[in-house]
Amino acid sequence: MAWDTERTRRRLLDAATAEFAEHGLAGARVDRIAQAAGVNKERIYQYFGKKDDLFAAVLGTRLRASMDDVPMTGVGADAVGDYAGRLFEHHVADGVIPRLVFWEGLERGPAAAAAAARVEYHREKLTRFQALLPGVDRDTAGELLLTIVSLVNAWPVLGQLDRLLVGDGSGTDRVAERRAAIVATATAAASAALERAR
Incomplete structure (x- = not known):
């Protein structure tokens, strides 16, 4: 089955929005974002680069x-x-x-x-x-x-x-x-x- 790239990006953005709004840039954790989005954290770096x-x-x-x-x-x-x-x-x-x-x-x-x-x-x-x-x-x-x-x-x-x-x-x-x-x-x-x- 093909990977739904756009859906994954949206899930990552939604999870990151909640994380950054709550903790700021310095306090946000990439692993929490990945877990909330239900994806491997390497996807974050693949789609968006650094934090x-x-x-x-x-x-x-x-x-x-x-x-x-x-x-x-x-x-x-x-x-x-x-x-x-x-x-x-x-x-x-x-x-x-x-x-x-x-x-x-x-x-x-x-x-x-x-x-x-x-x-x-x-x-x-x-x-x-x-x-x-x-x-x-x-x-x-x-x-x-x-x-x-x-x-x-x-x-x-x-x-x-x-x-x-x-x-x-x-x-x-x-x-x-x-x-x-x-x-x-x-x-x-x-x-x-x-x-x-x-």
């Missing part, structure tokens, strides 16, 4: 999927706020991307910013985002997108700060409140950027 390359493949796959799952639509400040709100919902529901991005920042830092695939992904994401803001230059759009991504990614992994700064949220829908705050911030910042561009 750093597998981490990059996992994060790249998740980021690409999120760009399709959360499209940027419309034009203007409200479109930016809408995008920020939907991206927040996506990341809260999934939780994996924020964890992977934080692990990447802690463990890979500048090396991640030099990876060709990541550079291309972010170039494309920024181009799509800039289309929401006619007349706004690329650097300003980049600052605004960085602000949105930082806000959206931080909340799912920094829950302790939410409790320390806002409280336990007893009797409130804390997710909805945080989403509203992010949407308001993104909308206001986009309005200011558009006004300056005029």
Whole structure:
């Protein structure tokens, strides 16, 4: 019977996603990934190379999927706020991307910013985002997108700060409140950027 290469790759990516999200790059173990995927660990090296390359493949796959799952639509400040709100919902529901991005920042830092695939992904994401803001230059759009991504990614992994700064949220829908705050911030910042561009 022929080996189903694509199915094996998917199983390895799924197992690696769970492992890296939980333990980070340094704490992840290739043998646990292989066991969870039900394959020999040599398959990991055969398909992905070293552990750093597998981490990059996992994060790249998740980021690409999120760009399709959360499209940027419309034009203007409200479109930016809408995008920020939907991206927040996506990341809260999934939780994996924020964890992977934080692990990447802690463990890979500048090396991640030099990876060709990541550079291309972010170039494309920024181009799509800039289309929401006619007349706004690329650097300003980049600052605004960085602000949105930082806000959206931080909340799912920094829950302790939410409790320390806002409280336990007893009797409130804390997710909805945080989403509203992010949407308001993104909308206001986009309005200011558009006004300056005029």
